[in-house]
Amino acid sequence: MSDKxxxxxxxxxxxxxxxxxxxxxDTLQRLRxxxxxxxxxxxxxxxxxxxxxxxxxxxxxxxxxxxxxxxxHKSAFEGDVSEIIICQNEVDLALKNLHAWMKDESVAKxxxxxxxxxxxxxxxxxxxxIVAPWNYPVNLTLVPLVGALAAGNCVVLKPSxxxxxxxxxxxxxxxxxxxxxxxxxxxxxxxxxxxxxxHKFDYILFTGSPxxxxxxxxxxxKHLTPVTLELxxxxxxxxxxxxxxxxxxxRVAWFRYFNTGQTCVAPDYVLCSxxxxxxxxxxxxxxxxxxxxxxxxxxxxxxxxxxxKHFQRLRDLLxxxxxxxxxxxxxxxxxxxxxxxxxxQETEPVMQEEIFGPILPIMNVRGLxxxxxxxxxxxxxxxxxxxxxxxxxxxxxLDRTSSGSFGGNEGFMYMTLxxxxxxxxxxxxxxxYHGKFSFDTFSHHRACLLSCSGLEKLNAIRYxxxxxxxxxxxxxxxxxxxxxxx
Amino acid sequence: MEREVxxxxxxxxxxxxxxxxxxxxxxxxxxxxxxxxxxDILAAITADLSKSELNAYSQEVISVLGEIDxxxxxxxxxxxxxxxxxxxxxxxxxxYIQPEPLGVVLIIGAWNYPFVLTIQPLxxxxxxGNAVIVKPSxxxxxxxxxxxxxxxxxxxxxxxxVINGGVEETTELLKHRFDHILYTGNATVGKIxxxxxxKHLTPVTLELxxxxxxxxxxxxxxxxxxxxxxxGKYMNCGQTCIAPDYVLCExxxxxxxxxxxxxxxxxxxxxxxxxSPDYERIINLRHFKRILSLLEGQKVAFGGETDEATRYIAPxxxxxxDPGSKVMQEEIFGPVLPIVPVKSAEEAxxxxxxxxxxxxxxxxxxxxxxxxxxIDHTSSGGVTGNDVIMHFMLSxxxxxxxxxxxxxxYHGKYSFDTFSHQRPCLLxxxxxxxxxxxxxxxxxxxxxxxxxxxxLRRFSRGKLRLLLLTLLGVLVAVLIKAGHC
Numbered sequence: 028m029s030d031k032x033x034x035x036x037x038x039x040x041x042x043x044x045x046x047x048x049x050x051x052x053d054t055l056q057r058l059r060x061x062x063x064x065x066x067x068x069x070x071x072x073x074x075x076x077x078x079x080x081x082x083x084x085x086x087x088x089x090x091x092x093x094x095x096x097x098x099x100h101k102s103a104f105e106g107d108v109s110e111i112i113i114c115q116n117e118v119d120l121a122l123k124n125l126h127a128w129m130k131d132e133s134v135a136k137x138x139x140x141x142x143x144x145x146x147x148x149x150x151x152x153x154x155x156x157i158v159a160p161w162n163y164p165v166n167l168t169l170v171p172l173v174g175a176l177a178a179g180n181c182v183v184l185k186p187s188x189x190x191x192x193x194x195x196x197x198x199x200x201x202x203x204x205x206x207x208x209x210x211x212x213x214x215x216x217x218x219x220x221x222x223x224x225x226h227k228f229d230y231i232l233f234t235g236s237p238x239x240x241x242x243x244x245x246x247x248x249k250h251l252t253p254v255t256l257e258l259x260x261x262x263x264x265x266x267x268x269x270x271x272x273x274x275x276x277x278r279v280a281w282f283r284y285f286n287t288g289q290t291c292v293a294p295d296y297v298l299c300s301x302x303x304x305x306x307x308x309x310x311x312x313x314x315x316x317x318x319x320x321x322x323x324x325x326x327x328x329x330x331x332x333x334x335x336k337h338f339q340r341l342r343d344l345l346x347x348x349x350x351x352x353x354x355x356x357x358x359x360x361x362x363x364x365x366x367x368x369x370x371x372q373e374t375e376p377v378m379q380e381e382i383f384g385p386i387l388p389i390m391n392v393r394g395l396x397x398x399x400x401x402x403x404x405x406x407x408x409x410x411x412x413x414x415x416x417x418x419x420x421x422x423x424x425l426d427r428t429s430s431g432s433f434g435g436n437e438g439f440m441y442m443t444l445x446x447x448x449x450x451x452x453x454x455x456x457x458x459x460y461h462g463k464f465s466f467d468t469f470s471h472h473r474a475c476l477l478s479c480s481g482l483e484k485l486n487a488i489r490y491x492x493x494x495x496x497x498x499x500x501x502x503x504x505x506x507x508x509x510x511x512x513x
Numbered sequence: 514m515e516r517e518v519x520x521x522x523x524x525x526x527x528x529x530x531x532x533x534x535x536x537x538x539x540x541x542x543x544x545x546x547x548x549x550x551x552x553d554i555l556a557a558i559t560a561d562l563s564k565s566e567l568n569a570y571s572q573e574v575i576s577v578l579g580e581i582d583x584x585x586x587x588x589x590x591x592x593x594x595x596x597x598x599x600x601x602x603x604x605x606x607x608x609y610i611q612p613e614p615l616g617v618v619l620i621i622g623a624w625n626y627p628f629v630l631t632i633q634p635l636x637x638x639x640x641x642g643n644a645v646i647v648k649p650s651x652x653x654x655x656x657x658x659x660x661x662x663x664x665x666x667x668x669x670x671x672x673x674x675v676i677n678g679g680v681e682e683t684t685e686l687l688k689h690r691f692d693h694i695l696y697t698g699n700a701t702v703g704k705i706x707x708x709x710x711x712k713h714l715t716p717v718t719l720e721l722x723x724x725x726x727x728x729x730x731x732x733x734x735x736x737x738x739x740x741x742x743x744x745g746k747y748m749n750c751g752q753t754c755i756a757p758d759y760v761l762c763e764x765x766x767x768x769x770x771x772x773x774x775x776x777x778x779x780x781x782x783x784x785x786x787x788x789s790p791d792y793e794r795i796i797n798l799r800h801f802k803r804i805l806s807l808l809e810g811q812k813v814a815f816g817g818e819t820d821e822a823t824r825y826i827a828p829x830x831x832x833x834x835d836p837g838s839k840v841m842q843e844e845i846f847g848p849v850l851p852i853v854p855v856k857s858a859e860e861a862x863x864x865x866x867x868x869x870x871x872x873x874x875x876x877x878x879x880x881x882x883x884x885x886x887x888i889d890h891t892s893s894g895g896v897t898g899n900d901v902i903m904h905f906m907l908s909x910x911x912x913x914x915x916x917x918x919x920x921x922x923y924h925g926k927y928s929f930d931t932f933s934h935q936r937p938c939l940l941x942x943x944x945x946x947x948x949x950x951x952x953x954x955x956x957x958x959x960x961x962x963x964x965x966x967x968x969l970r971r972f973s974r975g976k977l978r979l980l981l982l983t984l985l986g987v988l989v990a991v992l993i994k995a996g997h998c
Contacts, residue, residue, distance in 0.1 A: 063866070065890070104956035134909035145907055150892055152915070229916065237714060244711035248704050251721070253920040256714065274946040281953055318954040328954035403526075416943055425938060427528070429613055435940035437606070444608060446598040447937035452615070453692065457716040459935070472922065474910035477884065477898035483737045490744055491781040491791035493567040 051223050054211045055154065058181040061208045062153050067179045072206070074125055076176045079204040080169065081118040084111060087200055091165055094192035098164060100331035100360075105286060110165040113443070117170050120445050120462055121177040128177065128466045131475070144477040149470040151179035152253075153229035158185045158220065158243065160234045161333055162289040162383075164193035167257075171232045174465020180230070181209040185223065188216050189333055221246075228252050230469060234291075235259075236381075237406075237454050255458025255468055257291070258451050259381050260408040264294035265398045265424055267415030268303050275414045275436075276310030279387070280318065282412075282438030284365045287330035288385040292410040292432070292439040292449075295382050296371075297389045298398040304369065304389050311387075312352050315365045324355070324362050332361040332384060341384040347377035348388060395420055399427050407431075407453030410439060431455050514682070517674055518646065518689045522617050524671035525644035531614060533592055537585060539639050539668055543632075544581045546667040547574060553663065557655040558628055562749065563794035563824075572749065573629040576906075580633050583908055583925055584640040591640075591929045597937065607940040612933040614642030616692030621683070621706065623697040623720075624796055625752040625846075627653035630720075631660065634695045635673070637928025643693075644672040648686060650698075651679045652796060691715050693932060697754075698722075699844075700917050718921030718931055720754070721914050722844045723871040727757035727901065728861050728887060730878035731766060738877040738899070739773035742850075743781065745875075745901030747828045750793040751848035752800075755873040755894075757901050758845055759834070761861045764854040767832050771814045774850075778815075778828045786827055787820070795824040795847060804847035807840040811851070836864070858883060862890045870894075870916030875901050894918050 066072060084091070088111060095101040095110065121128075131146040155175045159168035168186050175182045184201075186194045198212045213223060224246035233243045234257040247254045266275055283294050299307060319326040332338040338361040345354055345366065353366030368388040371377060377388050392398045402411070411430035413421050421435040431451040432441060441447045442461075450459025460468045488500050529535060547554065551574065558569040594609040618638040622631030631649050638645045647664070649657040661675040676686060687694075687709035696706045697720040710717045729738055746757050762770060782789035795801040801824045808817065808829070816829030826848050834841060834851035841851060855861045865874070874893035876884050884898050894914035895904040904910055905924075913922025923931050 068889075102956060104954075108952075134907070136909070137907060140903065140907055143903075145904075145910060147910065148888065148896075153892075240714060241711055244714065245708060248707040248711055251700060251703060251707070251719070251917050251920065258714070271943055271946075274943050277946065277949065277953065314953075320955070326955065328956050414943070418940075421940060425611075429616075429934065430936065433936060433938040435607075435938070436943050437939055437941040440603060440941075441608065441937055441939040443602060444597060444600055444939070447608060447610065447939070448935065449937075452934040452936070454714055457714065471892065471915045472911050472913075473893065473915070474895035474904045474907075474912065474922075475888065475898070476896070476900070476904040476907060476910065477881075478900040478903060483734075483740070486741075490740065491568075492783070492789065493565070493571070493791055 049222060049225075050219075051213060051226060054213065055183070055226050058154055058183065058209060058211060062151070062181040066206075067151060067176075067181055067209050070125055070129055073177055073179055074122060076205055076210075077118050077122050077125070077173065079206075080173065080176070080201075081115065081122070083201055083204040084115050084118065084169075087196065090196055090200065091193070094190075094196045095165065097192035098161065098190040099286065099289070099333060100329075101286065102328050102330070104328070105330070106165075109286065110163055113166050114169045114173070116445060117173040117462070117465070121173050121466070124463065125177055128463060129179075140476065140478070142479060144475075146475050148473040148475050149178070149466070150473050152469060152471055153180060154183065154227075155180040155230045155232070155469060156183045156185065156223070156228040158231070158233045158235070159187055161187035161190035161193075162286060162291070164190035164197075167234045168193075168197060171234075171460060171465065174460055175230075175232075175469045176205075176210075177466050178469035180469055182211075183223075183228070184210070184212045185220060186212065186214070188214065225249075230254070232458075232460070232468070233257065240456070255450070255460060256456045257449065257458075257460075258409065258454065258456040259291045259383075260406050260451075260455045261295040261378070261381055262292060262408045262410040262412065262430075263398075263402050264297045264412040265395070265402075265414065266297055266299040266303055266307060267395065267413070267417065267420050268300055269416045269420070270303075270414050271416075272303070272306040272310040273313065276307055276314045278436070278438055279412075279414070280311055280314040280365070283387050284315070284318070284329065284385050287332060287363070289330075289333065289383050290439070291383075292442065294387070294410075294412050294438060295408075296378065297387060298392045298401060299389065300393060301391050304391060307389070308351055308367065308369070311367055315352065319365060323353075323364050324357060324360070329365070329385075332363060335361065337361075337384070338363065341382070341386060344377045344382065344384070344386055347371055347375040351389075353385075395423060399424065402428050407451070407455055409451045409455035410434065412438060429453070514676060514685060515689075517676060518617075518686075520671055521644045521646055521674050524669070525614075525617055529669070530639075530644055530672050531642045533588060536640055536642055537588060539673075540581050540585055540588075540636065542667045543636065543639070544578065546663055547577055547581075547632075550663055553659055554628060554656075557659040558653075560655040561624070561627055561653040562752070562796060564749070565790040568749075568791060568793070569628075573626055576629050577632050577636070580636050580908065580925070580928075584636055584929070587926065587929075588640055591926055592642075594938075603939065603941075605942075605945070607938070609938055611936045611938055612641070612929070613936050615932060615934055616643060618643045618645045618932055619686070619691040619694045620645060620647050621694070621696040621698070622647065622649045623754075624650035624653035625749060625754070627656035628660075630697045631656075634697075634923060634928065637923055638693075638695075638932045639668075639673070641929050641932035643932055645674075646686075646691075647673070647675045648683060649675065649677065651677065693717070695921075695923065695931070696720065703919070716921075718913070718923060719919045720912075720921075720923075721872065721917065721919040722754045722846075723869050723914070723918040724758040724841070724844055725755055725871045725873040725875065725893070726861075726865050727760045727875040728858070728865075728877065729760055729762040729766060729770065730858065730876070730880065730883060731763055732880050732883075733877045733899070734879065735766070735769055735773055739770055740777040740780075741900050742875075742877075743774045743777035743828070746850050747778065747781070747792070747848050748902070750795055750826065752793075752796065752846050753902070755902055755905055756846075757850070757873075757875050758871075759841065759851045759853055761853055761855050761864060763856065764833075767814075767852050767854060770852060771830050771832060774828075774830060775815050782828070787823075787825055792828075795826060798824065800846070801826065804845065804849060807843075807845060807847070807849060810838065811840060814852075816848075858887060862887060865891050870914070870918055872914045872918040873897065873901075873904070892916070 227250040348371035353364035355364040409431040413424040445462030448459035448464040816827040818827040908925035911922035
């Protein structure tokens with residue numbers, strides 16, 4: 028490795044920590060060299076990687092379902108619908124569109140550049156780091172991976188150490204399906220991740236909490252690494268008086284208790300009038316019973332909390348307000364019943380942190396405007412939901428708030444649409460991905476203008492010395508940039 | 514300062530900056546400002562950079578006017594929701610992506626093109642419906658003062674504010690929370706800006722710099738190449754973030770390049786360059802001395818004259834430059850062009866790739882294949898082939914860096930998008946709840962199959978065709994039957 032001192036602006040080899048003491052140096056070095064060799068750039072290579080990922084998903088479906096069951100007590104249905112199928116779709120979409128996405132994008136030209144070739148070249152950034160969470164450990168690791176591979180990068184995957192079953196499968200089985208000179212899985216907890224982040228990456232995609240998001244961005248600053256941060260927050264769910272309580276209860280309950288509430292885009296709390304609350308509670312009870320039976324703990328369709336730390340945290344939240352539905356818990360299984368809390372104060376812990384569990388507090392407001400004020404006083408959430416028969420109400424909520432995404436009379440069903448990006452705003456994150464947005468996120472969009480040498484006489488007007496008439500001509504020509512005749 | 518920032522935020526919360534009519538009105542007011550107060554603006558720029566009014570106009574004011582016109586024309590289109598493709602499950606719903614303002618945007622300008630580098634981002638931020646705080650560079654003092662005077666006279670005073678000051682004030686400003694920060698300048702301060710932004714999870718666009726290489730192939734029209742390189746290099750006395758920083762070429766070409774560039778310089782600035790109204794000066798003494806120190810120990814093929822009193826540095830070319838020397842260690846940002854001899858295009862590529870990714874890459878060659886090859890094997894913010902600077906002038910191209918030359922991009926629609934949040938929306942009706950039964954627990958294997966049907970792309974398409982064919986068959990049967998009755 029060349030001596031950094033004599034190169035000045037030469038690239039930092041990327042390994043600040045003492046070689047030998049840092050377990051990642053060699054791996055990262057290897058991946059960097061592979062990227063430098065250009066191996067990941069041809070479409071055939073990228074397609075081969077994507078196909079490998081597709082085969083991994085198909086051939087290890089049961090293994091993955093088993094891991095998800097082990098980590099989150101996730102039913103096969105949930106595992107399929109929210110993780111495996113989503114990943115398969117992304118792989119298929121990328122394979123189908125790879126050439127179209129990779130193509131140079133032509134752009135409109137102005138009068139000065141009519142005879143030139145102007146386009147945007149999509150290029151891989153280089154070495155990409157994906158740091159994934161534990162709640163959808165397959166989806167939130169592999170969907171970003173699809174984008175990073177399709178865009179031609181070398182990738183380092185850091186799955187969550189908390190979802191141990193999935194971590195094992197990803198570390199031991201996945202690499203067999205991909206070219207290991209260009210891909211690596213690294214393991215570890217917060218300390219190891221901190222060490223990893225000292226190295227230079229060309230892009231980092233992180234999914235997790237805002238608190239850790241700040242740490243990631245601060246680490247990225249040292250190398251001027253661009254980041255996409257998929258964070259979270261408290262996703263409000265406004266329920267208007269003008270609606271059918273049972274329909275709303277079905278939808279809200281399904282999206283709240285899916286994956287035992289451990290979903291970054293789940294409705295976190297409900298805002299509604301006291302009258303609506305009175306109608307909603309029996310409807311919610313009815314929905315919960317219908318979904319999970321009289322004894323939810325024995326339902327195969329209800330998952331469990333990921334670990335004891337989160338279980339304790341959630342159990343403490345059960346003492347906020349008053350339990351209207353559910354409230355049971357069982358430490359031996361990390362089980363918490365689908366719960367609804369009422370009479371909650373804004374200052375209580377359940378309204379201060381992202382719940383990330385099967386607990387739904389209901390806050391009372393006296394109408395849409397008060398709900399909007401309530402929402403706007405807080406951090407911009409990752410998702411926002413509004414339920415009403417009136418289009419006007421839904422649209423007004425949409426117009427006067429901001430959030431990563433918005434669902435009207437629906438929960439996070441938009442996650443199944445690869446034409447809709449997933450991303451936050453403000454405290455809930457920056458950047459976005461899914462489908463083509465993934466490819467674009469992991470690509471540098473390089474502006475290219477290829478001029479011809481000829482017709483130099485035409486250029487005479489731009490060179491000094493400048494006279495009054497030259498200036499007028501330049502003004503006129505540049506002013507025509509919105510003209511796209513040719 | 515605290516009060517001013519709060520005032521801007523409160524103004525944004527009022528929602529005033531959101532309606533398209535308001536945004537258009539502000540953009541038109543900005544245009545009026547540029548047209549009515551042209552003299553004041555030009556005077557400020559020329560005072561800061563010893564620039565002729567003509568140069569100031571063509572280098573800065575024109576771009577601003579062009580950008581305003583583009584925004585005004587395209588605003589309705591860009592601010593409109595974009596429908597999103599739906600799947601079977603969401604067929605009957607409304608799915609679209611709605612651009613929204615982010616909130617309060619901070620724009621930190623640079624001193625080298627003090628007007629355009631502050632105002633062009635401002636235009637995008639206004640068009641996207643944000644409130645804006647502008648922090649012009651204190652080094653270009655006259656422009657900073659003029660902007661502070663003029664903007665409040667034409668734009669809404671609560672939504673758009675100019676805050677002036679040096680390092681201390683900027684540090685204080687960065688402690689506040691913004692919804693996006695666009696910074697133009699160097700990597701060192703870029704990191705400081707990003708670090709401050711990280712504390713509030715504020716997204717940033719960093720327009721930085723670096724050493725932009727200029728590869729000159731033996732197979733090129735050398736006359737044209739040298740004229741264009743001289744134009745781009747000595748414009749604004751070399752103080753351009755996308756100026757060709759250094760030249761890479763075969764040793765045999767060096768002398769020719771020097772001669773032709775000498776001719777071009779004479780053509781542009783005359784025999785007595787110091788007297789030419791079109792040749793600028795170095796911004797301040799600190800930079801003057803910095804650039805002077807880069808000349809130490811170098812072979813000056815042409816130029817090299819300096820005058821500290823007027824901060825004049827003649828257009829200069831250095832030959833046979835050693836890659837390890839000081840002039841090759843930092844972005845020059847001055848009218849000094851080192852030529853580094855390389856044996857081949859391959860060596861040039863290796864040279865470029867050993868270094869940080871530059872903001873711009875220039876390639877002069879008639880051989881299209883070679884040009885494409887060079888582009889394929891390097892990375893940079895942007896590329897211009899057989900010319901310099903020009904990719905900046907096309908507003909349909911994103912302007913931004915990569916790696917240590919920056920992150921994010923702006924200009925035209927890219928400005929609008931940079932300062933917007935693209936919010937995906939899915940609107941459903943509360944009816945047809947029956948259709949949802951499929952997704953609710955308790956679950957069963959058949960439900961999984963149905964889920965696959967609706968969600969798995971390949972699966973659904975095949976089955977959909979089957980379904981449609983069946984329906985068609987039924988329809989035909991019914992019609993035939995109806996015909997017979």
